[in-house]
Amino acid sequence: MSPNWQPADGEERADSRLRILLLGASGFVGGGLWTYLAPRHEVVGTFASRPVPGLVRLDLRDERRLAALAADGFDLVVHAAGLVPLEAAEADPALAHRLNVRPVEVLLDAVRGSGAKLVLLSSDNVFDGTRDHYEEADPRSPVNVYGRTKVAAEDLLLAEGGHLVVRIPLVFGRGPWANTFLARLAGPTTVARTDLVCAPVYLPSLGPALARLWHRTGVVHYGGTDVVTRFELMRRVRQALDLPTRVVAAQGEGGRPPGAGPACRRPARLVLRSTRHRLLGPDLDSALAHLAGPNA
Numbered sequence: 001m002s003p004n005w006q007p008a009d010g011e012e013r014a015d016s017r018l019r020i021l022l023l024g025a026s027g028f029v030g031g032g033l034w035t036y037l038a039p040r041h042e043v044v045g046t047f048a049s050r051p052v053p054g055l056v057r058l059d060l061r062d063e064r065r066l067a068a069l070a071a072d073g074f075d076l077v078v079h080a081a082g083l084v085p086l087e088a089a090e091a092d093p094a095l096a097h098r099l100n101v102r103p104v105e106v107l108l109d110a111v112r113g114s115g116a117k118l119v120l121l122s123s124d125n126v127f128d129g130t131r132d133h134y135e136e137a138d139p140r141s142p143v144n145v146y147g148r149t150k151v152a153a154e155d156l157l158l159a160e161g162g163h164l165v166v167r168i169p170l171v172f173g174r175g176p177w178a179n180t181f182l183a184r185l186a187g188p189t190t191v192a193r194t195d196l197v198c199a200p201v202y203l204p205s206l207g208p209a210l211a212r213l214w215h216r217t218g219v220v221h222y223g224g225t226d227v228v229t230r231f232e233l234m235r236r237v238r239q240a241l242d243l244p245t246r247v248v249a250a251q252g253e254g255g256r257p258p259g260a261g262p263a264c265r266r267p268a269r270l271v272l273r274s275t276r277h278r279l280l281g282p283d284l285d286s287a288l289a290h291l292a293g294p295n296a
């Protein structure tokens with residue numbers, strides 16, 4: 001199977017080879033983007049604590065270095081770095097702000113007037129999860145610290161104009177080096193919630209989607225086709241990969257393992273849809289067939 005992940009929807013665009021700075025290339029999402037972008041463009045990727053050969057070290061808190069790197073003649077700066085685990089952000093709001101908001105200010109200052117475009121990876125956690133689905137113009141109302149930092153970062157970027165916010169939902173799949181998603185299925189059991197609904201996207205589809213959206217400005221959503229509970233997603237992934245892990249259904253925070261840190265409110269239903277384009281991630285059946293196959 002050789003999926004293309006690029007539905008014919010009129011978004012086709014022949015980009016020349018671009019010079020791209022990919023912040024957070026050592027991460028789960030950044031790794032997926034690196035896999036797609038590095039063979040097609042000239043990409044400089046960064047890591048912080050998890051060294052990966054070929055990537056350059058950068059701490060977002062080293063503002064001078066961040067600014068110097070961003071000002072180094074890139075066409076695009078794709079920002080996929082920051083503090084992502086929701087519980088970690090909840091436990092330390094100041095750190096979450098330092099890693100998720102302040103670097104955007106530094107980046108905007110660094111690229112202003114240079115022609116470089118900033119593409120910020122944002123999240124469906126900017127919404128409160130009370131609606132059937134969310135489109136780009138819907139009001140944001142985050143219920144946790146992570147979501148609030150994403151709103152603040154988006155506001156900085158949108159106030160400037162000419163840049164792009166790409167909101168994505170829960171991402172699943174196998175990363176080239178960071179595997180935060182599959183790590184949840186590494187133990188003998190994993191707890192997954194039946195009261196959280198999502199429309200997740202498959203990691204390998206993100207790069208092609210991003211490359212078809214990055215000529216836009218403002219906010220775009222990139223959502224998954226199928227709407228499932230977290231429990232259903234984990235159960236289907238476990239089944240596709242034939243893993244021994246038992247997926248245990250839970251509701252609320254009751255099923256959290258001991259020592260998991262402070263609880264964090266999660267929006268109940270997060271489904272991203274777009275009024276600006278017709279791109280959606282692959283359906284779950286195709287994604288899982290690919291994940292279980294030799295080319296994942």
Ligand SMILES: NC(=O)c1ccc[n+]([C@@H]2O[C@H](COP(=O)([O-])OP(=O)(O)OC[C@H]3O[C@@H](n4cnc5c(N)ncnc54)[C@H](OP(=O)(O)O)[C@@H]3O)[C@@H](O)[C@H]2O)c1
Pocket residue numbers: 023024025026027028029030046047048049050051058059060061079080081082083084085099121122123124168169170171172178180
């Ligand atoms: N995963 C999802 O389901 C999901 C959903 C919606 C939105 N997003 C967004 O996608 C982006 C990436 O998320 P992810 O899941 O890939 O998270 P991740 O696996 O935790 O990766 C985070 C990245 O940020 C880097 N980073 C962390 N602290 C840093 C610091 N102080 N200085 C420089 N870099 C630092 C990490 O580098 P090291 O690992 O080398 O330390 C890593 O490359 C985030 O903006 C997130 O909000 C993700």
